[in-house]
Amino acid sequence: MKxxxxxVLSLTLVVAVVAFIAPNGSAADPSIWAPQxxxxxxxxxxxNNQDIKSLESQVKSLREEISFAGSLNxxxxxxxxxxxxxxxxxFDQEPMTQKQIFIAQKxxxxxxxxxxxxxxxxxxxxxxxxxxxxxxxxxxEIATAYYELGFVTSGQKTNERLIKxxxxxxxxxxxxxxxxxxxxxxxxxxxxxxxxxxxEQITLGKKRRTLEDRIxxxxxxxxxxxxxxxxxxxxxxxxxxxxxxxxxxxxxxLWLKIKQAEIELAGVGIELAxxxxxxxxxxxxxxxxxxxxxxxxxLPDFVSTSVVMNIPLWKKTRQDKxxxxxxxxxxxxxxxxxxxxxxxxxxxxxxxxxxxNLQKNYKLITDALIVQAEQWARSSLIAYEVGKVNFNTMINxxxxxxxxxxQSENYLFSLYKKRTELEEVLGAPLLSQNFGDNISHLQKEKx
Numbered sequence: 288m289k290x291x292x293x294x295v296l297s298l299t300l301v302v303a304v305v306a307f308i309a310p311n312g313s314a315a316d317p318s319i320w321a322p323q324x325x326x327x328x329x330x331x332x333x334x335n336n337q338d339i340k341s342l343e344s345q346v347k348s349l350r351e352e353i354s355f356a357g358s359l360n361x362x363x364x365x366x367x368x369x370x371x372x373x374x375x376x377x378f379d380q381e382p383m384t385q386k387q388i389f390i391a392q393k394x395x396x397x398x399x400x401x402x403x404x405x406x407x408x409x410x411x412x413x414x415x416x417x418x419x420x421x422x423x424x425x426x427x428e429i430a431t432a433y434y435e436l437g438f439v440t441s442g443q444k445t446n447e448r449l450i451k452x453x454x455x456x457x458x459x460x461x462x463x464x465x466x467x468x469x470x471x472x473x474x475x476x477x478x479x480x481x482x483x484x485x486x487e488q489i490t491l492g493k494k495r496r497t498l499e500d501r502i503x504x505x506x507x508x509x510x511x512x513x514x515x516x517x518x519x520x521x522x523x524x525x526x527x528x529x530x531x532x533x534x535x536x537x538x539x540x541l542w543l544k545i546k547q548a549e550i551e552l553a554g555v556g557i558e559l560a561x562x563x564x565x566x567x568x569x570x571x572x573x574x575x576x577x578x579x580x581x582x583x584x585x586l587p588d589f590v591s592t593s594v595v596m597n598i599p600l601w602k603k604t605r606q607d608k609x610x611x612x613x614x615x616x617x618x619x620x621x622x623x624x625x626x627x628x629x630x631x632x633x634x635x636x637x638x639x640x641x642x643x644n645l646q647k648n649y650k651l652i653t654d655a656l657i658v659q660a661e662q663w664a665r666s667s668l669i670a671y672e673v674g675k676v677n678f679n680t681m682i683n684x685x686x687x688x689x690x691x692x693x694q695s696e697n698y699l700f701s702l703y704k705k706r707t708e709l710e711e712v713l714g715a716p717l718l719s720q721n722f723g724d725n726i727s728h729l730q731k732e733k734x
Contacts, residue, residue, distance in 0.1 A: 319426050319707050320716040324515060325433050328506060329426045335507035336425055342418040349411040357404025363391045369575060378578045382586055389573035389591075396565040398558075406555045413548035420541035427711045429505050433517060434700045434707075436498040440516035441696040443491045445689050446484055452685055453481045460678060476678060480686070522649070523702050525709075525717035527639050532713060536631050539714035543631065546624035553617035560610040566596035631712060638709045642702060649698040652691055660688040 321329055333339055370383040378384050457477040499514045537543065575589035599606055664684040671681035710716050 318716060319423070319430060319710040321426075321430060322517065322520065324517065325430055328433065328502065328514070329429050332425055332429050332506045333422055336505075337507065339418070339422060339425065342414070342421055346411065346414050346418055349407065349414050353404060353407045353411060356407035357400045359395075359400070360393050365389055365391070367573075379580050382577070382580060385575035385577045385589060387573050387575040387589075387591075389571055391569060391571040394568045394570060396562055396567055399562050399567075402555055402559045402562065406552065406559065409548055409552040409555060413545055413552065416541050416544040416548060420545065423541060423711055423714065425505065427707050429502065430707045431704050432498055432501045432505065433514070434703045436495065436502065436514060437517040437520070438697055438700040439491055439494045439498060441700075442693055443488070443495065445693040445696075446488050446491060449686065449689055450481065450484050450488065452689075453477055453484060453682075456682065456685075457481060470678070472678075476682065480682065520699060520703065522699065523706055524646075525642070525706055527642060527717075529636055529639050532635050532639065532709070533632050535715070536635055536713050537628060540631055540712060541714050543624070543627055546620065546627055549620040550617065550624055553613060553620045556613040557610070557617055560606070560613045563606050563609060564599055564602065566598065569595040571595070634712055635709065638705055638712065642705045642709065645698050645702045645705065649695060649702065652695045652698065657688070657691045657695060660684070660691045664688040 319329075365388070367387040367389065369385045369387055370381055371378070372380050372384070378386070457474065460474045460477050500511065502514050503511055571591075571593045573589075573591040573593075575591065577586040577588055579585055664687070667676055667681040667684040670676040671678065706717060
């Protein structure tokens with residue numbers, strides 16, 4: 288009865304594994320939130336990445352091994368000549384001389400085949416989790432490069448606005464100096480600031496090209512194709528409850544699932560090592576055909592059977608050592624799981640703290656600093672035109688305003704990058720505030 292239950296359990300596990308790793312299964316792959324342009328880039332990267340394709344082939348290979356691991360070895364067939372006299376090699380001289388054909392089958396001890404099938408199934412589960420983790424990692428890398436490209440592009444636009452503004456102010460200062468109302472140092476300062484911006488423009492162009500090259504590399508494109516950067520991204524306001532996120536990560540984190548599969552795999556290894564103390568059996572059935580003897584008597588043929596089994600005579604150096612090794616592997620898998628689980632809790636806490644601080648910084652700079660800087664820039668420009676403030680104060684006010692605007696973009700894109708990191712740890716997209724489902728502000732706008 289016990290052996291029957293073990294076989295049923297094994298079959299159930301195999302069916303569950305096949306359903307888990309089926310290519311057209313109902314369970315969707317874990318993902319990160321992404322606006323449509325980024326989502327298309329991620330799809331292209333996942334479709335073209337050769338490492339992902341290699342892992343997919345490995346998963347298919349391990350899936351095929353499940354039934355193989357739980358099946359019997361091929362039966363063996365052979366022929367033999369028995370008891371042939373060496374003086375004349377006649378088949379009719381001795382009554383025991385015979386021509387024999389035999390068939391043999393090796394049968395593992397009860398339960399070994401089901402355990403081997405479970406072992407192969409757990410390997411397939413582990414490899415499937417690795418595949419999903421790598422897909423999620425690639426999606427995060429593409430998203431990170433995409434958001435960095437967005438910030439660099441914002442920097443270019445800010446730089447262009449500064450260049451345009453300084454070019455205009457340079458002409459104004461030159462006109463004022465020509466009519467004796469301005470100072471030469473104002474003209475020189477404007478020229479220096481403009482040269483610095485032109486140099487910065489070249490640096491930003493290099494950064495943009497580097498990021499576009501990185502994205503093209505992640506997408507495994509043969510030729511360089513310009514990447515359209517993100518524009519007008521909404522303010523991300525994800526649900527951030529640390530305890531719930533930590534619980535969610537312990538359930539859904541893909542690398543943790545890999546560790547869980549390794550624990551299960553080591554557990555099956557222990558059971559197999561215990562089964563190795565019991566012998567495998569080799570059954571053999573033979574049919575021996577005899578000729579008529581030299582007196583013309585018809586001699587009956589022979590049927591022979593035998594069972595051969597191995598004896599665990601060297602168990603101290605074989606079975607005992609293997610069992611101890613599997614127990615140590617199981618212990619190592621448990622320790623690795625616990626270490627990763629603990630680190631995930633701290634990582635989520637750190638990421639949530641970073642996101643909350645970035646949200647505070649973004650709100651402060653957009654709700655207060657930019658408003659104040661706009662007032663300062665506007666009043667200083669008016670005051671400069673009537674000669675109440677010097678050129679340096681006015682130009683610093685204008686530059687400070689645009690720098691604050693750029694810093695707000697930096698906080699915004701940093702929020703998206705941190706959110707993507709957090710979603711990779713969780714193994715699923717974050718929910719947005721004030722929404723009962725997983726639809727972001729940008730997705731709402733599109734619908």
